[in-house]
Amino acid sequence: MWTFDEIKDDLKKRLKETRFKHTLGVVDTSLKLSKYYGYSSEKASFAALLHDCGKLKDQEMMDNAVNKYPIVIDSFMLENKQLIHAPLGEAIARKRYGVLDEDILQAIRNHTVGNINMSKLDKIIYISDIIEPSRTFDNIDYLRKLALKDLDEACIACMDNTIRFLIMKHWMIDPNVIEARNTCIQNLKNKEK
């Protein structure tokens, strides 16, 4: 497996500058959250560094990567191609960077829309992706505060943001984000019991 710095140097060449800066922001935020919630900082930082490794800087690189790393693209992804970078990122992490840790691979796969029963790492990466320092939108301060209150609550609020954005744009919503949100709500209910 490549070292953290080797992957970082490689991504600097393969991602757009703003994407690379965002990636470093996600690393920073995921380190904070992993320490706060008692999760392995090493795993969190690797997952964060790699979360957008499938979002290559130009369409030609994307097309080449999709041919090189066969991934399952479902009908929803075919209509919503911005989602392809998550399974593609997982495949690149596995094949190019030699990542074997299934927790890290799963967090990369789940970072765009979440999934039923997200792991702690999935949640840390999902939230960090949305609240990292370079992000700016209306209720970002509220989400950043919530991230230090409860991972499920923060996930739900981040997902609500995404769903409202998709509604505003008249775009389709991935049913996975709904399943993910529902399980987070169920988790909260179970904690209250």
Add this chain to the structure above:
Amino acid sequence: MWTFDEIKDDLKKRLKETRFKHTLGVVDTSLKLSKYYGYSSEKASFAALLHDCGKLKDQEMMDNAVNKYPIVIDSFMLENKQLIHAPLGEAIARKRYGVLDEDILQAIRNHTVGNINMSKLDKIIYISDIIEPSRTFDNIDYLRKLALKDLDEACIACMDNTIRFLIMKHWMIDPNVIEARNTCIQNLKNKEK
């Protein structure tokens, strides 16, 4: 099968007064929409009359009905019991009122959250349920106008309303409404081609 008036008289006894009034509103609206969109007024009015026949006026009647008319209740419904009245309504329409028309039964089943590939009748009932005359909420006039523009567009807007409401309440969202909304968006895209 019972006649329209027999069912109406029976529902007057079995539903709360406001629910019965709402039901008659849905019948009126569905008649307008069915004429506007060239669909059988008879089928629309029966489906509208029966859409909430599973929402009985007290908990004891609901419990008795669930025991009398076995229905499949999935785990999502168990957590969100207000959804039970749709499959229960379908069962009551079938067994008590002798409805055999599968289009009507499907429209009753789908009226709360929609489904993939909704039929024209499903959409008419889904929309009528939300915009009938006794309903009052912020953007109701917009939805009423949209209902006379395009059934898919109106369904999407009604679903958006529902999803925003569920988000505001911090409640779970049924993945079926998302699947339904996505297929309506796909229908719109196909019409534009």
